[in-house]
Amino acid sequence: MKAASLLSALVTSAVFFGPALAITLTEPSQLSGKTYDYVIVGAGNAGLVIANRLTENPATTVLVLEAGISDQNQIPVMAPFLGPSVTPDTPYDWNYTVVAQPGLDNRTYPYPRGRLLGGSSSANYMIHQYGTNEDWNRVAAVSSDQGWSWNNMKQYIKRHEKIVPPSDGHNTTDQLIPSLHSFTGELQISLPIGNQTTDPFVIATTSQLKEFPYNEDTSGINNNLLGIGWAQSSMDDGLRASSSSSYLASANSRPNLTVMINAMVIKLLSTGSTNGLKAFRNVQFADARTKTVTPAFQVQARKEVILSAGSVGTPQILQLSGIGAPADLAPLHIPVLINSPQVGRNMQDHPLLPNIFTVSGNGSLDDTLRNASAVGAAISQWASSKTGFIANNVINQLGFARLNSTLLKGFTDPAAGPTSPHYEMIFANFWLDPVVTVPATGNFFTILTALLTPTSRGSVKIHSTNPFVAPLIDPNMLATDFDIHTITESVKAIKRFAAAPAWSNYITGAFGTLNGTTDAQLAAHARLHTSTVFHPTSTASMTATSKSPSSGVVNSDLTVKGAAGLRIVDLSVLPFIPSCHPQGPAYMLAERAADLIKASA
Known part of the structure; x- marks a missing residue:
């Protein structure tokens, strides 16, 4: 049994009651009205930021429609270490599967997307960063809008981020630079709690090998992502912090905010035209539990519909509504209301490759995670006191690196700039391979590597007019020479890392195909084990406002090209995937979007 499956099976051994929230509607019949100033589609990272900020004005009415369930009292969601058990194949997940991936030996794999209040912020592994200033400056350049540059975007850190002390009270000197951060925002961010066996080995390696310098703050706020340091996670006092537990919780008492789950x-329905543009201010929805669709299940926005359904859901809804490429819609006999050929194109994601090492002794968590009684006791401890390893994220350190000029020779550098990383290293003191089941015996250390600057481009495309049929999701992993070259070089790098003197009494060898020594063998290892960190972006990409729908899907203010009353606020609008874990960029994007929406009202 995979560790995540064991964790899922055992969460019912403890009882947990989360913080009380205001009433969330569960039935369409409970809606008191059908018209709101704004209708937000999706209660994820971005959607709940928008809901919070717009309802700061008590005269503004907002309805949020969420297909999934409530996150309240859900132990796997709220306990940080249980993050891997939230997805896939659970009630909290859309339970997508990608199409066969030629770059991964034609394998398929699950494609997790959060389907509950908080969206993927309630289902991810909580790592919180902002990317480099080069990431944001590239968005500004592509969109011809300096409002997206880091000099402007960094102002939103103050209102977004709330650094909180780690719940174990340890000394955080040299683990984070306080002057860079905010302590007054909405989302709680903290450092790891509890020591892991590998902590001193990881940190010691940064002083033993110049290739892997120490990074005192891994947020990227000061444009320094390179190096290895302590993970910053959206958690507080042994609990996950999501957009639901933060932004929604602080707005839930406002009578002008309505949230409906299920x-x-x-689809979006055309409502005539505004200033010569086809307007889309009507939203049709279904009861997600019964898949019931009736004409009565419609709501209207006086001002705007805001799509925050994510990089899979947003293009699917656009295409079902007749906004997309004629080549995609014509075979399904969907009338093309707006010819927008880039809808669902340009998909980008971070390939994730687990690299497993065998270790001596019993210092890893593997024996504990195989033991149902031990896991059950740990979950019970967490439920009663929010302590123990279940109260911590699954990792304590991570790191970022670039290919040197020699390794880049022959390639155009796809990074946003010369200080932006090409790949990531993630350190886990147990077997963490979502593709392969953990062996019945043995102890392991995992260094996952993620490709942060993929040049492969994929797509999301509907293949049925039935909205309950999942779209074809094709991240097109490792499809270019640069991508396979870089992920292979990342494997070589972590093997050098694991050979540092600090590991001499702990790591005993590489496991399985990681034993390969040639480029071809390591590339085969990557194709066999790579899946996703589930960081999809760019399927409704932003371009300059003056450009036509043929160049992109949204203008620089995130309004949909060729449409009126319709805006997209989620990671699908970014023209390039950030060189970091993207939940921070999603929040920042939404904070600025809220200002743009208010300014246009």
Whole structure:
């Protein structure tokens, strides 16, 4: 049994009651009205930021439609270490599967997307960063809008981020630079709690090998992502911090905010035209539990519909609504209301490759995670006191690196700039391979590597007019020479890392195909084990406002090209994937979007 499956099976051994929230509607019949100033589709990272900020004005009415369930009292969601058990194949997940991936030996794999309040912020592994200033400056350049540059975007850190002390009270000197951060925002961010056996080995390696310098702050706020340091996670006092537990919780008492779960948006309906543009201010939805669709399940926005359904859900809804490429819609006999050929194109994601090492002794968590009684006791401890390893994220350190000029020779550098990383290293003191089941015996140390600057481009495309049929999701992993070259070089790098003197009494060898020594063998290892960190972006990409829908999907203010009353606020609008874990960029994007929406009202 995979560790995540064991964790899922055992969460019922403890009882947990989360913080009380205001009433969230569960039935369409509970709606008191059908017209709101704004209708937000999706209660994820971005959607709940927008809901919070717009309802700061008590005269503004907002309805949020969420297809999934409530996150309240859900132990796997709230306990930080249980993050891997939230997805896939659970009630909290959309339970997607990618199409066969030629770059991965034609394998398929699950494609997790959060389907509950908080969206993927309630289902991810909580790592929180902002990317480099080069990432944001590239968005500004592509969109011809300096409002997206880091000099402007960094102002939102103050209102977004709330650094909180780690719940174990340890000394955090040299683990984070306080002057860079905010202590007054909405989302709680903290450092790891509890020591892991490998902590001193990881940190010691940074002083033993110049290739892997120490990074005192891994947020990227000071444009320094390179190096290895302590993970910053969206958690507080042994609990996950999501957009639901933060932004929604602080706005839930406002009478001008309505949130309805179990409401799956199936299409947007045209409502005539505004200033010569086709308007889309009507939203049709279904009861997600019964898949019931009736004409009565419609709501209207006086001002705007805001799509925050994510890089899979947003293009699916657009295409079902007749906004997309004629080549995609014509075979399904969907009338093309807006010819927008880039909808669902340009998909980018971070390939994730687990690299497993065998270790001596019993210092890893593997024996504990195989033991149902031990895991059950740990979950019970967490439920009663929010302590123990279940109260911590699954990792304590991570790192970022670039290919040197020699390794880049022959390639155009796809990074946003010369200080932006090409790949990531993630350190886990147990077997962490979502593709392969943990062996019945043995102890392991995992160094996962993620390709942060993929040049492969994929797509999301509907293949049925039935909204309950998942779209074809094709991240097109490791499809270019640069991508396979870089992920292979990342494997060589972590093997050098694991050979540092600090590991001499702990790591005993590489496991399985990681034993390969040639480029071809390591490339085969990557193709066999790579899947996703589930960081999809760019399927409704932003370009300059003056450009036509043929160049992109949204303008620099995130309004949909060729449409009126319709805006997209989620990671699908970024023209390039950030060189970091993207939940921080999603929040920052939404904070600025809220200002743009208010300014246009």
